[in-house]
Amino acid sequence: MQPDEAWGSRWHSCAHPLSHRYMEVACDKRSLVILAADVSKVDDLVELVESVGPHIAGLKTHVDMTEGFTIGEWGRVVDAAKKHGLLIFEDRKFADIGRVTETQMGGMYDIRSWADLVTSHSISGPDIVDGIAAAWDSVQRIGGVLLLAQMSSRGNLLEAGYTDSTIEMGTASPHVIGYIGNGSNPDDISSLRAKVGEGRMIWTPGVNLSAEEGVLGQRYGHPSDAIIAGSDAVIVGSGIHKSEDPAAAARAYGDATWAALMSR
Numbered sequence: 001m002q003p004d005e006a007w008g009s010r011w012h013s014c015a016h017p018l019s020h021r022y023m024e025v026a027c028d029k030r031s032l033v034i035l036a037a038d039v040s041k042v043d044d045l046v047e048l049v050e051s052v053g054p055h056i057a058g059l060k061t062h063v064d065m066t067e068g069f070t071i072g073e074w075g076r077v078v079d080a081a082k083k084h085g086l087l088i089f090e091d092r093k094f095a096d097i098g099r100v101t102e103t104q105m106g107g108m109y110d111i112r113s114w115a116d117l118v119t120s121h122s123i124s125g126p127d128i129v130d131g132i133a134a135a136w137d138s139v140q141r142i143g144g145v146l147l148l149a150q151m152s153s154r155g156n157l158l159e160a161g162y163t164d165s166t167i168e169m170g171t172a173s174p175h176v177i178g179y180i181g182n183g184s185n186p187d188d189i190s191s192l193r194a195k196v197g198e199g200r201m202i203w204t205p206g207v208n209l210s211a212e213e214g215v216l217g218q219r220y221g222h223p224s225d226a227i228i229a230g231s232d233a234v235i236v237g238s239g240i241h242k243s244e245d246p247a248a249a250a251r252a253y254g255d256a257t258w259a260a261l262m263s264r
């Protein structure tokens with residue numbers, strides 16, 4: 001299916017090239033799943049990507065959980081993701097001033113050289129996004145930022161006023177492709193979508209086909225409900241990597257999200 005048919009006004013209204021790349025990959029894979037690959041060994045990460053790669057649209061990493069990190073070894077993860085046509089999304093949740101954040105995009109992990117997307121908090125103000133974009137600029141790459149407008153964890157402090165200010169900040173920046181919303185609650189997603197409009201993506205963690213509650217205060221909702229409510233991608237970790245058959249699990253999440261997009 002052509003992406004404009006599948007995505008409707010979202011395809012026409014989202015301006016950032018990486019939004020379009022994501023929507024195209026999702027159509028190719030018939031899956032709106034971003035794998036939260038929360039594993040700490042490169043070997044396990046590569047094996048996971050190889051097994052679920054055909055059923056997902058993007059790979060979300062936490063590079064700083066990698067044991068014995070070297071940039072050379074990390075190249076194996078990047079190669080595996082590229083082989084499967086995945087967007088690479090480093091969930092760094094930056095939160096510092098712009099200048100420091102620009103530097104943190106380099107350093108030992110050199111996020112700017114391999115990540116297509118990163119997450120950022122909005123707490124420190126709009127210059128953080130410019131710092132991230134300047135880092136990509138310095139290596140002649142284009143990337144996109146997802147701002148945390150809501151969170152899935154119990155008791156988080158991202159209340160409605162904070163969400164509104166975050167959207168204001170994102171709307172003003174060409175580098176912000178969208179927002180992280182709370183996938184555990186369809187009402188939260190609908191209200192976020194009403195505020196965001198059509199011009200930005202909403203990606204949602206806190207999604208699981210069976211569990212209602214995760215460890216340490218994580219909350220979960222159903223992937224189909226999240227897409228119907230206005231999410232454009234579900235971020236799934238444990239539901240896939242803790243499953244006995246990660247490939248089958250990834251396919252189930254892919255099928256559920258694609259069907260939900262088609263009905264939306």
Ligand code: S5P
Pocket residue numbers: 036037038091119150151152153180205206207214218235236237238239
């Ligand atoms: O509010 C949030 C934002 C994020 S990016 N809640 C989250 O859980 N996440 C991330 O999504 C988190 O860092 C983890 O990598 C993933 C959820 O993993 P799961 O195992 O609970 O599906």
